[in-house]
Amino acid sequence: MKRIALLFFVSVLGMSFLACQQEEKDVLVEGTVSELQSGDPIQNATVQVSSPEEFTDIFSRTDSLGQYELTGIDVSEVTDLQITASSSDYVERTRSLKVAPEDVVTDFDFELTEENTGTPGGDGDDDDDDSVTGESQGAARLELINVSEESINVRGTGGVENSTFTFAVLDSAGRPINLDNSVEVQFNMIKSPGGGETILPATVETNAQGRVVGNLASGDSSGVVRLEALIERPEVGLIIRSTPILIAIQSGFPAPDRFFIAPENYNVEGFGIVPGEGSTTYDYAVTASVGDKHGNPVKEGTAVDFRTESAGIIEGSALTDENGRATVLLRPDGSTPTSSPRGIGFFKVFAKTVDENNDYVRQELEMLFTTRNASISVSPQTVEIPANGSQRFSFTVTDLNGNPMAAGTEISVDIPEGLEASGDVGFTLSDHLTPGPGSTEFGFTVSDTDDEDSEVVGTTITIRVVSASSGSETTRTIQGTRAKQ
Incomplete structure (x- = not known):
């Protein structure tokens, strides 16, 4: 019997140890992105975890010193990562990295080479002249000119829901192609949250300046959209792809399981008290925390309504800040609440907002007004x-x-x-x-x-x-x- 008990204890201990071992721990990866030839830092380069799939939403953009930092990589065991650095006019590079829970990896650097501006292989339309003057030739590369918004909101939340992006199509000498050499450019979503995001138009022909413009409209889910521009030139056996663009979709509608309210303190001085005019002695903060179904803060400016029952004066509404918090002030009003089953002094505070189906999301809490003496x-x-x-x-x-x-x-x-x-x-x-x-x-x-x-x-x-x-x-x-x- 003792032997069985001992084996059971060892088994439980082993399972507990295994559970502890499986707790996810964040990994930090940081480094720089620079130009191979000159060693100069590359600003606004994108560094992204490209594998495994579960981490592909994690990315960073380099600062003026070419520095980046990747956080939020939660692993429970030794994991092989693929990390890709890319920037307009440079050939993207992918490196492999093996990490363990809680690793801090520094100096994980990338050196990028400039894209070849010579004649692409097989493009018989281009001449051998490296001069940037004269008539342009056939399309050889894509260059990102502008992205209007790097972060947009979920559809229907009332914020910015579209991002416009502009590409220039250049020939092998770096000249914008003209109408005689115009091509169709396709816009593709490589990765998206799957909430009905759309790109319009899906295909567009270059204008007289060799440019194309597309527009990404958000769907009903938050996440990262990775898109690219693509040109197919079957007559010369050439496919031209842009460096991927990353646009974040955030700030969804309030979700019932992500809506909470709490005061700074539940027990506050206020029973039978009427504050004097202009007094802030009895101002008590009550805060609502509002998140969407993915746990992200809702759009800044989302309205939350408040009211009390049996006691207190509370500000009627507040708008969420960038962190999804809405705060109002509660003040005693001379009331002496007695109707709560919990006893004298207890009263309720209610809050509500509206979800994606236009239904109310509600929360309530109970507070206590106590006497000053x-x-x-x-x-x-x-x-x-x-x-x-x-x-x-x-x-x-x-x-x-x-x-x-x-x-x-x-x-x-x-x-x-x-x-x-x-x-x-x-x-x-x-x-x-x-x-x-x-x-x-x-x-x-x-x-x-x-x-x-x-x-x-x-x-x-x-x-x-x-x-x-x-x-x-x-x-x-x-x-x-x-x-x-």
């Missing part, structure tokens, strides 16, 4: 400290309704010289809604430390409570003696 009881009620001894006291602090005092209330014990107190003698209350040890029940011990005075003397001990918002003070003093031999 405290009720203090102590036992024993008489001080009788024996010679060179000590005495233990227990005490209770509540508001006038028997609830814990508001979060931030300061409680202290004052004793005269010659005595020493230990225990709950100087602290600030945290956020509590129910009575009990640590919220309303406390204790301390007072010891005689005066070895020189041998007289029996009278003494007092004072328990002091200072409320969190108004600073109202309540005290309770007990008296007695400390005896000497």
Whole structure:
């Protein structure tokens, strides 16, 4: 029997260890992208995890020093990555990297070579002249001119939902092709969130300046769209591809399982209190956190409505910030709520917003208004400290309704010289809604430390409570003696 129990314990321990081993840990990869010939940094180059598929949404763009940083690579075991660096007018390069959980990889650098501007193999339409003057010849490469928006919003959220991109089609000498050499350019989505994203037009012919313009419209899902421009010239056996463009689609509609509200503190001073005009003493923040179904913040400016039941005045609505947070202020209004099953002082706060189906998404919470003054009881009620001894006291602090005092209330014990107190003698209350040890029940011990005075003397001990918002003070003093031999 003992052997079976031991085997079971080892098995459970092994499974626990395996579970711990499988926890995902972030990997950090950083480095620079530079030009091979000159060593100069390449700004705005794209560095992307191109394999495995689960990490292909992770990318970064280089800064003015050519530096990049890839984060959010969560692996639970040793993993082989393919990382690709690309930039307009340069040949993209892919490198392999083996990483383990929590690895920090530095100096993972890329050196890119400029694209060959000579005559592409098999293009009989181009001449051998490297001069940039004269009539242009056949299409040889694609160059990205502009992307209007690198980040757009999910369709229907009211933000920017389209991004326009412009390519120039150049001949082998780097000259824009003219109408005599015009070609059709196809726009393809290599990767997308699959939410109905569209590119219009899908195919377009170059204009007199050798340029083409396309437009990406977002769908109903957030994620990264990777698209390219492509030219097929079967007459010379040539396929021309652009460097891929990465456009992020973000900020979807509020999702029910990503909508939450919370105050800074649930227990606040406010029972029966009406703040004076212009006073901010009793302003309490309540914040809604609003995310879409992918866990991304909703579009900045999404409206959230608030209301209270039984107590308090709350600002009616707020708009989300860039992090999906909307904050309003709650103030006491003189009310003394008594209708909650939880007891006197409790009341509710409600919040709602609208999801993608125009249905309300709702949340609620319960808060507690407590009184500014405290009720203090102590036992024993008489001080009788024996010679060179000590005495233990227990005490209770509540508001006038028997609830814990508001979060931030300061409680202290004052004793005269010659005595020493230990225990709950100087602290600030945290956020509590129910009575009990640590919220309303406390204790301390007072010891005689005066070895020189041998007289029996009278003494007092004072328990002091200072409320969190108004600073109202309540005290309770007990008296007695400390005896000497």
